[in-house]
Amino acid sequence: MSTGEYENKNPRASVANGANGAGARLRASLDLVEEKVRAGERLGRDDGLALLSSPDLLRVGRLADLARRRKAAETGAGETVYFINNRHINHTNICKNMCRFCAFSRAAGAEGAYALTLDEILAKAREAAALGATELHIVGGEHPQMSYAEVREMMVRLHETVPDITLTAFTASEIVHFADNAEMSEEEILLDLKDVGLGSLPGGGAEIFSPRVRGLVCERKISGERWLEVHKTAHRAGLPTNATMLYGHVESLEERVDHLLALREAQDETGGFLAFIPLAFHPQNTELSHLPGSTGVEDLKVLAAARLLLDNFPHIKAYWVMIGLKLAQVSLFFGVDDVDGTIVEETITKAAGSQAGQAVARAELERIIADAGRVPVERDTFYHPVAGQAPADPADAITAPVSGSRGVSA
Numbered sequence: 497m498s499t500g501e502y503e504n505k506n507p508r509a510s511v512a513n514g515a516n517g518a519g520a521r522l523r524a525s526l527d528l529v530e531e532k533v534r535a536g537e538r539l540g541r542d543d544g545l546a547l548l549s550s551p552d553l554l555r556v557g558r559l560a561d562l563a564r565r566r567k568a569a570e571t572g573a574g575e576t577v578y579f580i581n582n583r584h585i586n587h588t589n590i591c592k593n594m595c596r597f598c599a600f601s602r603a604a605g606a607e608g609a610y611a612l613t614l615d616e617i618l619a620k621a622r623e624a625a626a627l628g629a630t631e632l633h634i635v636g637g638e639h640p641q642m643s644y645a646e647v648r649e650m651m652v653r654l655h656e657t658v659p660d661i662t663l664t665a666f667t668a669s670e671i672v673h674f675a676d677n678a679e680m681s682e683e684e685i686l687l688d689l690k691d692v693g694l695g696s697l698p699g700g701g702a703e704i705f706s707p708r709v710r711g712l713v714c715e716r717k718i719s720g721e722r723w724l725e726v727h728k729t730a731h732r733a734g735l736p737t738n739a740t741m742l743y744g745h746v747e748s749l750e751e752r753v754d755h756l757l758a759l760r761e762a763q764d765e766t767g768g769f770l771a772f773i774p775l776a777f778h779p780q781n782t783e784l785s786h787l788p789g790s791t792g793v794e795d796l797k798v799l800a801a802a803r804l805l806l807d808n809f810p811h812i813k814a815y816w817v818m819i820g821l822k823l824a825q826v827s828l829f830f831g832v833d834d835v836d837g838t839i840v841e842e843t844i845t846k847a848a849g850s851q852a853g854q855a856v857a858r859a860e861l862e863r864i865i866a867d868a869g870r871v872p873v874e875r876d877t878f879y880h881p882v883a884g885q886a887p888a889d890p891a892d893a894i895t896a897p898v899s900g901s902r903g904v905s906a
């Protein structure tokens with residue numbers, strides 16, 4: 497598959513070279529964005545496009561950093577960067593959706609298809625507890641033969657086994673799948689799972705909301721509108737959630753901006769999102785393997801534009817598994833205030849060729865944060881500092897002096 501609609505739509509090189517006066521136009525529109533940011537005005541679609549297409553990466557980053565520092569000043573977070581002691585569990589890769597961007601899923605009976613037993617899942621949870629984890633992030637394929645009763649039982653047993661660990665589980669798409677199987681509404685499923693220990697929903701499955709893109713890359717998955725509805729229902733049921741955007745495949749810059757604006761509108765309604773996490777597409781072993789994937793500059797611009805457009809999202813998270821630890825560290829200067837966590841084992845990005853590794857020690861997360869001149873704070877799912885941790889002093893880990901003002905008026 498190498499032609500037409502499955503091409504990447506983003507004209508990186510010509511924009512960066514300023515072809516046909518585009519450079520001057522982009523500078524002018526970024527001037528307008530900067531005026532709005534400094535005046536504390538909400539940004540619009542054109543502003544988002546100006547940010548994502550700007551060749552001036554450092555200027556975009558400075559604006560996002562200003563937005564991050566202002567937000568942190570409002571909440572008293574200061575120079576905090578959050579991380580979490582967590583573990584991912586992908587309980588099955590058997591999935592009916594067959595999304596073209598996914599290297600993880602398998603049809604039932606296909607080579608490499610798996611569904612962990614309850615004992616295997618509980619053993620992973622106990623291991624996580626022994627390592628001091630405060631969150632289990634559990635997502636899997638939409639297994640056509642797995643009943644809702646089995647999924648519920650998994651949650652009951654997990655909650656019994658590791659009662660102090662928050663269960664952050666199931667994408668909106670999985671919730672709809674359970675609702676269809678059990679002939680219950682999504683609200684009933686969410687309330688029932690909450691009753692047996694569900695603490696929050698992760699942000700997966702959002703992909704890009706554009707129906708055009710979904711038709712190309714995940715036509716069997718729920719629509720973007722349905723994804724948003726499930727999250728708003730979760731918020732009303734008292735379950736906070738995260739949001740993601742899978743970028744760097746066949747979407748246009750406009751479609752990225754529209755995705756972010758749809759999230760902002762939903763957050764205006766419910767206020768239930770905790771964090772936004774952009775997910776950089778990894779093409780290896782997928783049906784879109786002819787695509788090159790994102791660049792580091794693009795990764796940083798998406799994070800920065802998200803911080804600026806999602807003015808009502810408390811946190812922007814760099815998922816180091818997808819962009820690597822070093823770029824995640826650099827992203828702390830581009831609006832990011834969270835680097836996710838220890839993870840331990842991750843199979844979705846690994847299947848698609850991620851080189852970033854599967855686990856990182858807590859000390860390494862603290863080191864990269866402190867070396868960026870920021871204050872590492874271990875958080876729980878709900879962004880409360882985890883009690884009992886020694887407050888880390890970034891000065892202990894800084895290898896070169898950090899100069900300059902940390903005020904919010906840069």
Ligand code: V47
Nearest residue numbers: 597598698699700701738742775776777778815848
């Ligand atoms: O839903 C699938 C995406 C998601 C690929 O909520 C891919 O805190 C890149 O949602 N290349 C799972 N991405 C991961 C996820 C997540 C990760 C970290 C934190 C949180 C959170 C959520 O990964 C899937 C899908 O959107 N994905 N295939 C791929 N080839």
